[in-house]
Amino acid sequence: MSGETAVPEWLREGGRVLYLWFAIGLATTPGAALVVDRVLIGEPYDAGLYAGQLLAIVVAAGVNWRYPDVDLGRVWRFASVAFVTFAVLAAFTTAFDGRTSGSLYPVIRVTLAWIAALAAGVVAARTDDWRDLLPGR
Amino acid sequence: MTSNERGTTRRRALAVGAGAAVGSVALPASWFHSDPLDGTTVKPGTWPAWRRDPARTGHDPDGSAPTREPDVAWRTTLPDDNSARTRLAASRGALYVATDRRLRAVDAATGETRWERTRLGTLAWDREPLWVEGGPALHDGQVLLGASVSAYGLDRDDGRAEWQYRTNSSLDATLRAGNTVYVASSVGDGDRLVAIDAASGLERWKTPADRGVVPTASAGGYVVGPPIGPDGSIAAVDAGSGGVEWTRDLPGEVSRFGDPCIADGTVYVGGETLSALSLTGGSTRWSRSLGVADADAVRPPVSDGGTAYLVAGEPARALAVGAERGDIQWEVDLPPVPPGGAPALVDGTLYVGLESGVLALDAVTGEELFRVTTSGGANLANSPIVAGGRLFVALGRRLYAMEEP
Numbered sequence: 002m003s004g005e006t007a008v009p010e011w012l013r014e015g016g017r018v019l020y021l022w023f024a025i026g027l028a029t030t031p032g033a034a035l036v037v038d039r040v041l042i043g044e045p046y047d048a049g050l051y052a053g054q055l056l057a058i059v060v061a062a063g064v065n066w067r068y069p070d071v072d073l074g075r076v077w078r079f080a081s082v083a084f085v086t087f088a089v090l091a092a093f094t095t096a097f098d099g100r101t102s103g104s105l106y107p108v109i110r111v112t113l114a115w116i117a118a119l120a121a122g123v124v125a126a127r128t129d130d131w132r133d134l135l136p137g138r
Numbered sequence: 139m140t141s142n143e144r145g146t147t148r149r150r151a152l153a154v155g156a157g158a159a160v161g162s163v164a165l166p167a168s169w170f171h172s173d174p175l176d177g178t179t180v181k182p183g184t185w186p187a188w189r190r191d192p193a194r195t196g197h198d199p200d201g202s203a204p205t206r207e208p209d210v211a212w213r214t215t216l217p218d219d220n221s222a223r224t225r226l227a228a229s230r231g232a233l234y235v236a237t238d239r240r241l242r243a244v245d246a247a248t249g250e251t252r253w254e255r256t257r258l259g260t261l262a263w264d265r266e267p268l269w270v271e272g273g274p275a276l277h278d279g280q281v282l283l284g285a286s287v288s289a290y291g292l293d294r295d296d297g298r299a300e301w302q303y304r305t306n307s308s309l310d311a312t313l314r315a316g317n318t319v320y321v322a323s324s325v326g327d328g329d330r331l332v333a334i335d336a337a338s339g340l341e342r343w344k345t346p347a348d349r350g351v352v353p354t355a356s357a358g359g360y361v362v363g364p365p366i367g368p369d370g371s372i373a374a375v376d377a378g379s380g381g382v383e384w385t386r387d388l389p390g391e392v393s394r395f396g397d398p399c400i401a402d403g404t405v406y407v408g409g410e411t412l413s414a415l416s417l418t419g420g421s422t423r424w425s426r427s428l429g430v431a432d433a434d435a436v437r438p439p440v441s442d443g444g445t446a447y448l449v450a451g452e453p454a455r456a457l458a459v460g461a462e463r464g465d466i467q468w469e470v471d472l473p474p475v476p477p478g479g480a481p482a483l484v485d486g487t488l489y490v491g492l493e494s495g496v497l498a499l500d501a502v503t504g505e506e507l508f509r510v511t512t513s514g515g516a517n518l519a520n521s522p523i524v525a526g527g528r529l530f531v532a533l534g535r536r537l538y539a540m541e542e543p
Contacts, residue, residue, distance in 0.1 A: 040260075041259070041260040041261060042258065042259050042260045042290075042299040042301070042302040043257065043258055043259025043260065043261075043299070043302065044259070044260070044261070048261070086155075086159075090159060090162055090163065093163050094162050094163050099341075100303050100304045100305065100325070100341065101301060101302065101303050101304075101334075101338075101339045101340055101341065102301065102302045102304070102339075103260070103291075103299060103300055103301035103302055103339060104170065104301050104338045104339045104340055105170055105338075106165070106167055106169075106170035106171075106338065106340055109161075109165060110161075110162050110165055111162070113158040113159070113161040113162035113165070114158070114159065114162035116154065116155070116158040117154075117155045117156070117157075117158035117159035117162060118155075119155075120151045120152065120154045120155025120158065121152075121155045123148075123151045123155075124148050124151045124152050124155065127147070127148050127151075128148055
């Protein structure tokens with residue numbers, strides 16, 4: 002008899018979804034929160050953060066259902082690169098510390114930054130060797 | 139999917155990401171806001187802001203209003219019973235009434251409420267109830283309002299907020315000139331004057347920390363008001379850039395309620411003295427002692443260019459002061475007047491808000507034309523306005539529309 006204790010399937014599944022949620026939340030919450038903050042005037046109770054978390058839950062559940070064997074390491078690579086890219090763009094654009102809500106300009110700038118961050122995350126998740134991205138490879 | 143196809147997809151994602159990143163950083167704000175317009179003229183028969191125009195003359199040369207004991211066309215009750223101030227603006231058949239905690243649009247013909255706002259957020263359960271700091275001011279299809287720490291552009295038809303510009307602290311003042319809204323408040327690491335595009339709510343420029351003026355009047359490409367920094371008692375900045383043009387110290391204290399007005403290139407500032415300064419250079423044209431014990435007992439002046447009018451002192455008196463040399467043309471004792479109100483000057487008649495009514499004086503002679511006394515007392519400000527031939531007065535919780543009998 003071995004000393005190992007079998008982890009119940011539901012617990013493993015739950016932990017995996019939680020793990021996915023945290024990772025995807027890292028990629029979605031800052032962008033969604035900022036977009037919602039710029040769209041809504043007098044946004045209530047940090048609505049942007051809640052919206053970002055809700056989006057993360059939905060996406061995590063979708064990924065878990067559609068890709069049950071997804072590599073969690075890749076998901077974390079996607080999330081961390083998306084987060085860092087968003088943070089770097091935040092340092093270079095005033096849209097992030099802008100004071101205007103309800104206007105198209107800050108909404109577009111923040112949305113573009115979020116798209117750029119997610120795209121960088123996708124590229125990072127799907128690339129094991131960066132030389133694959135070079136033209137002609 | 140082959141590795142070659144994956145590479146193509148990744149390169150596409152990389153291209154999309156790079157394009158979006160460049161767009162996010164480099165997208166020009168100028169594509170989204172309108173070019174600044176000089177808009178110091180106001181349509182006759184309208185009163186779109188406090189003291190009517192950006193120069194704060196309080197004067198409508200082409201308007202008409204009652205010149206003898208008026209009839210009350212309608213009256214309505216305002217629900218904000220503890221409001222310290224009631225501010226009025228009128229245009230296009232609507233009257234906009236801002237009390238401390240609500241903004242109401244009223245049909246100027248009937249007094250019926252068109253809409254009312256106690257919160258300005260997009261969602262019904264937004265973060266904070268309304269707390270009005272400045273305005274209302276009307277511009278095209280918008281009502282501009284300073285509330286709590288933000289400036290707002292609202293749809294004039296339904297009061298829906300179109301944009302919000304947030305600062306770090308309560309707004310010191312808001313002023314609309316042309317299609318630009320000027321606000322003074324704490325922004326970033328200091329107090330600043332900020333110019334905001336009225337159409338989009340986007341920032342045009344802001345002054346460096348602790349520079350600029352509290353925007354109280356604008357004309358001829360200048361914004362005038364008390365300096366934000368420690369020096370001087372009045373200053374002017376370039377309306378297009380915020381650069382300080384001049385700063386002056388005035389003799390005696392300046393009234394907290396004595397916001398300047400500008401008429402025919404002269405800035406009138408009230409306090410222990412009434413001073414007339416050149417708009418372009420800030421040089422003193424004349425200065426006259428008002429003989430008041432308390433500078434704050436001097437209310438904001440209004441002017442038609444030839445004469446400046448103001449209410450000063452406790453007990454209060456109305457004065458007409460010649461613009462050329464500062465000579466007192468007439469002086470009239472008044473019943474009690476609240477501290478923050480400004481008179482309205484229309485077609486040769488000066489309307490002065492009292493603590494319990496309104497008084498009309500002949501602007502040339504100072505002769506009393508009529509006096510309406512009501513039972514409801516005024517709050518801190520009683521600034522009558524005139525639009526569409528009617529005189530509108532807010533007294534306590536009552537709003538009155540008066541017309542020629």
